[in-house]
Amino acid sequence: VSDSNVTPVRPEFGAGSTVVSGERARLERAIRAVLGASREDLDVSQRQLAVKLGWTRNVVANLETGRRVLGLADFVLIARELHMEPERLLHRILRW
Amino acid sequence: MSDDPIMRIPTALGRVIKRLRVAGELSVETISRSSGLTVEEINGIERGECETTLTEFFWLARALREEPAILFTDVIAAWRGDGGDSALYKSRPSEFARLYRLGYCHKAGDFREQDRSYFSEAAAMHVAGKLNEQRHARGVAPFDTITLYIRMGYSHLTWNPGDGEVQP
Numbered sequence: 001v002s003d004s005n006v007t008p009v010r011p012e013f014g015a016g017s018t019v020v021s022g023e024r025a026r027l028e029r030a031i032r033a034v035l036g037a038s039r040e041d042l043d044v045s046q047r048q049l050a051v052k053l054g055w056t057r058n059v060v061a062n063l064e065t066g067r068r069v070l071g072l073a074d075f076v077l078i079a080r081e082l083h084m085e086p087e088r089l090l091h092r093i094l095r096w
Numbered sequence: 097m098s099d100d101p102i103m104r105i106p107t108a109l110g111r112v113i114k115r116l117r118v119a120g121e122l123s124v125e126t127i128s129r130s131s132g133l134t135v136e137e138i139n140g141i142e143r144g145e146c147e148t149t150l151t152e153f154f155w156l157a158r159a160l161r162e163e164p165a166i167l168f169t170d171v172i173a174a175w176r177g178d179g180g181d182s183a184l185y186k187s188r189p190s191e192f193a194r195l196y197r198l199g200y201c202h203k204a205g206d207f208r209e210q211d212r213s214y215f216s217e218a219a220a221m222h223v224a225g226k227l228n229e230q231r232h233a234r235g236v237a238p239f240d241t242i243t244l245y246i247r248m249g250y251s252h253l254t255w256n257p258g259d260g261e262v263q264p
Binding site (some may be wrong): 024027031041069070071072073075076077079080081083085086087090091094 | 102103105106109148149150152153154164165172204205207233
């Protein structure tokens, strides 16, 4: 795709692997924002959430700032600790 | 199988991804090209051996031509039905305008649903009354929640089996 707004996800894996960079950025921004907002809605600190998850506060902070990539299983784990249905948390990302 | 249900998510994801890929007559190579994941990663995901990031999940959904919310609902349903309470998932919410399912919260983060769906709240409540008598006799938790799927969304109607009062 010859569009300056389209970049290979992983250039080393071929020209067919493309996503719109703006879309990717929006999605990652939404994930970070929803994680933080959902935690703050419950008045839970990063440290408190980290303790529940058995992680360090840095892990939670890095997920919320995008310095760490969120795994699907961890996403469900966070939803569980925030007492949310994971589907609802995903819908929140999609609506962000 | 791990005692932690979270550990079963990759298995559930892999099963759903493979089912949809095969149903859509899509090759692993096609999914690889569309998602940006390698063939080896796709194979690993389908076998439940690879951890997938949430972002990659979205690319997989697009490669499979599925709405992420619907795919995620399928994965979570497969995960909840994986190894517990015979909650196999036979139909898809995307196939219905409205879909009512009986379920209960087994424990935090582990909501379980019956494999059957109903087309009205009344029908689901009626069946729940009968099933809860059997479940009570078997000593298992009663159904106390109806999950209402409306296309990609859902809402819960919860009631106390004792007085039958429904609360949104």
